[in-house]
Amino acid sequence: MIRNLFFIILLLLFLPLSSWAAILYLEPAEGQYYRDDIFIVKIRIDTEGECINTIKADLSFPQDVLEAIDFSQGDSILALWISQPEIDQSAGLISFIGGVPGGYCGRIPGDPGPSDLLGKIIFKVIGVKENSAEVRFLDNSQVLLNDGLGTEATLNTQRAVLTLLSGISPNPKKEWQEELTEDTIPPETFEVEIVRDPGIFEGKYFITFVTVDKQTGLDYFEVKEGEGDWQRENSPYLLKDQNLQSKILIKATDKAGNKRIIEYTPVLEKKLSLYFFYLYSVIVLALLGLIWWFIRRRIKRQTPESMDTTTNSFSIDDS
Amino acid sequence: MISWFQNFIISLVILGIALILILPPEKVQADTVTVLIQVMSVCGDSVIEGDEQCEGIDLNGQTCQSIGYQSGDLACLGNCTFDTSGCVPFPSVTSPGGGGSHGYTPPLSAKVILRGRAYPDATLNILKYGQVIAISKVDSFGFFKEEIADIFEGTYIFGILAEDREGRKSVVVTFPISVLWGMTAVIDNIFIPPTISLSPIQAEKGEEIDISGEAFPGSDIQLFISPQNLIKETKTNSQGQWTYKLDTALLEEESYQVKAKAFFDEREETSFSQPFSFYIGPYVPLPLEPLPPAVCQGADLNFDDKVNLVDFSILLFWWGQEKIDYPYIDINRDGKIDIIDFSIMMYWWTG
Numbered sequence: 001m002i003r004n005l006f007f008i009i010l011l012l013l014f015l016p017l018s019s020w021a022a023i024l025y026l027e028p029a030e031g032q033y034y035r036d037d038i039f040i041v042k043i044r045i046d047t048e049g050e051c052i053n054t055i056k057a058d059l060s061f062p063q064d065v066l067e068a069i070d071f072s073q074g075d076s077i078l079a080l081w082i083s084q085p086e087i088d089q090s091a092g093l094i095s096f097i098g099g100v101p102g103g104y105c106g107r108i109p110g111d112p113g114p115s116d117l118l119g120k121i122i123f124k125v126i127g128v129k130e131n132s133a134e135v136r137f138l139d140n141s142q143v144l145l146n147d148g149l150g151t152e153a154t155l156n157t158q159r160a161v162l163t164l165l166s167g168i169s170p171n172p173k174k175e176w177q178e179e180l181t182e183d184t185i186p187p188e189t190f191e192v193e194i195v196r197d198p199g200i201f202e203g204k205y206f207i208t209f210v211t212v213d214k215q216t217g218l219d220y221f222e223v224k225e226g227e228g229d230w231q232r233e234n235s236p237y238l239l240k241d242q243n244l245q246s247k248i249l250i251k252a253t254d255k256a257g258n259k260r261i262i263e264y265t266p267v268l269e270k271k272l273s274l275y276f277f278y279l280y281s282v283i284v285l286a287l288l289g290l291i292w293w294f295i296r297r298r299i300k301r302q303t304p305e306s307m308d309t310t311t312n313s314f315s316i317d318d319s
Numbered sequence: 320m321i322s323w324f325q326n327f328i329i330s331l332v333i334l335g336i337a338l339i340l341i342l343p344p345e346k347v348q349a350d351t352v353t354v355l356i357q358v359m360s361v362c363g364d365s366v367i368e369g370d371e372q373c374e375g376i377d378l379n380g381q382t383c384q385s386i387g388y389q390s391g392d393l394a395c396l397g398n399c400t401f402d403t404s405g406c407v408p409f410p411s412v413t414s415p416g417g418g419g420s421h422g423y424t425p426p427l428s429a430k431v432i433l434r435g436r437a438y439p440d441a442t443l444n445i446l447k448y449g450q451v452i453a454i455s456k457v458d459s460f461g462f463f464k465e466e467i468a469d470i471f472e473g474t475y476i477f478g479i480l481a482e483d484r485e486g487r488k489s490v491v492v493t494f495p496i497s498v499l500w501g502m503t504a505v506i507d508n509i510f511i512p513p514t515i516s517l518s519p520i521q522a523e524k525g526e527e528i529d530i531s532g533e534a535f536p537g538s539d540i541q542l543f544i545s546p547q548n549l550i551k552e553t554k555t556n557s558q559g560q561w562t563y564k565l566d567t568a569l570l571e572e573e574s575y576q577v578k579a580k581a582f583f584d585e586r587e588e589t590s591f592s593q594p595f596s597f598y599i600g601p602y603v604p605l606p607l608e609p610l611p612p613a614v615c616q617g618a619d620l621n622f623d624d625k626v627n628l629v630d631f632s633i634l635l636f637w638w639g640q641e642k643i644d645y646p647y648i649d650i651n652r653d654g655k656i657d658i659i660d661f662s663i664m665m666y667w668w669t670g
Binding site: 051053054056074075076077079080082083097099100101102103104105106107108111112113114115116117142144145146147148149150182184185188190191193195197199200201206208209210212214215235236292296 | 326367379380446448449450471472473474476478480490491492493494495496497499502506590593594620621628629631632633634635636637638639645647648651658659660661662663664665666667668670
């Protein structure tokens with residue numbers, strides 16, 4: 001009885017701490033893998049009723065038994081990545097900072113999916129020196145509330161403990177390859193904006209672009225200006241042709257190699273603008289000419305002496 | 320003698336040259352150029368590209384079942400879309416309504432319908448992952464319905480930003496949803512938070528401060544004033560407009576923040592509006608050249624009254640740089656550029 005009471009008191013003491021705290025967790029939380037298995041660990045969030053908008057995640061993994069071969073942003077709720085996912089294999093670290101414009105307040109009742117994925121780490125088992133491998137969030141991971149102040153949310157994290165088995169698997173796991181094979185859908189269509197702002201690139205023209213890939217995730221962007229070559233670039237991209245005379249192509253490629261190309265032709269826009277400018281000029285000038293003609297004609301009619309000096313054509317008109 | 324026609328032609332040429340010299344072609348181009356998008360896909364080339372669902376006999380791995388039908392044979396039409404005439408649909412299913420729940424009507428195409436209440440004749444910006452994908456109008460009673468069609472399977476975050484008749488903007492409200500092929504997801508009973516503005520932002524003790532905004536007609540409005548945690552109440556009129564005259568006689572001389580929430584039918588409530596600050600105390604002249612409008616609390620880095628990808632690009636450009644030459648980039652003015660600045664930008668996002 002006293003023991004039960006003790007546990008109830010303990011539970012009540014810790015209850016306020018555990019509520020209203022975002023939880024970063026990994027899925028699967030446990031699993032069994034053989035050498036050369038390739039598997040996916042999903043990073044998820046439970047906001048516990050809070051509205052959040054920024055996540056800074058730093059994770060560690062044992063680099064001598066696991067190789068982080070890739071990171072997928074596919075189907076992530078994070079739309080903007082101020083710091084792209086980085087894998088430091090030698091240190092066994094993975095880090096990223098991403099945000100949700102307008103915030104994320106957790107799953108809505110009735111949603112058929114969890115809608116809480118932040119990213120996917122693709123691991124390969126490269127050794128089984130130890131019986132288990134732990135993937136965990138580091139203490140400097142942060143989740144910020146969507147309150148306009150950047151207030152840090154109370155954060156709980158949950159690790160994944162993976163059991164590494166000796167021997168060779170009869171059916172090696174190839175989860176990532178399977179996802180890549182199934183993905184035949186290109187990244188989503190996106191908009192490109194050409195801007196210049198004194199805040200960056202010394203006020204020169206640059207382009208901004210962003211897109212997502214719902215399946216395996218976006219891999220990289222390439223930009224091609226005019227007759228130039230495709231080059232791997234990121235947004236914001238400083239245009240080489242500051243006269244905006246070159247056609248711009250932006251190619252988004254996902255992890256499975258599906259591509260989406262967006263074309264923008266500022267030259268065409270410029271020529272159209274010029275066309276309308278010249279058309280407008282001619283119309284204005286024609287109107288001015290007509291007004292001038294009417295005024296001259298009126299003045300001549302009101303001045304009888306001038307009739308003496310008029311040409312024959314005037315006499316004919318007058319008759 | 321030069322005829323009137325010759326005069327006209329000469330004048331035309333002179334004026335044309337003058338105009339061309341005054342307005343060189345570079346100045347015709349605006350700073351922000353309209354985007355022209357082309358998806359490079361060709362139906363009939365045996366390669367599934369762009370928004371094509373299929374090509375000839377290549378069904379992209381889909382079957383009637385995978386796109387939400389019960390059974391049958393899927394085929395491909397000449398325009399590279401699925402021919403579902405051979406598919407057998409499921410019987411209709413309707414899920415219960417209620418605050419922010421989803422109803423599913425399988426299985427025509429993957430689309431999302433947003434339905435709810437805002438302010439009469441407000442303008443709605445519909446966002447997908449923070450980018451504006453549609454602009455629509457709320458009806459004169461304050462109701463709206465927006466359909467987003469042709470979306471891929473996956474998790475999406477849709478957002479809505481409302482702008483009332485006075486040009487005041489709401490906060491962005493977001494809705495995460497996992498969409499499956501063939502699904503129509505209805506996000507129902509959306510209740511857009513009120514807009515808010517106040518004047519003056521600096522008042523002497525005893526002076527009244529007018530706080531106003533718009534919400535769904537018939538809503539009760541609660542104003543939360545911090546740091547004193549005061550709650551004041553008012554009501555919208557039939558047009559959705561609300562006002563409250565705050566008597567500052569009982570307030571201490573200090574800075575305050577006010578935000579509003581709307582309640583309807585004693586069961587439904589919105590999230591908070593944006594917070595607005597005001598100061599009670601002796602009149603202090605404002606700087607002659609104040610910083611650009613604090614509407615977006617500094618997250619609008621290029622001062623175009625929007626917080627969008629351009630502002631994010633500017634933040635991204637300076638992110639991690641040691642030497643910062645742009646004074647506005649430190650959004651919360653704490654002397655460093657970090658994830659707090661990024662979080663503030665996410666909060667004030669307008670798309």
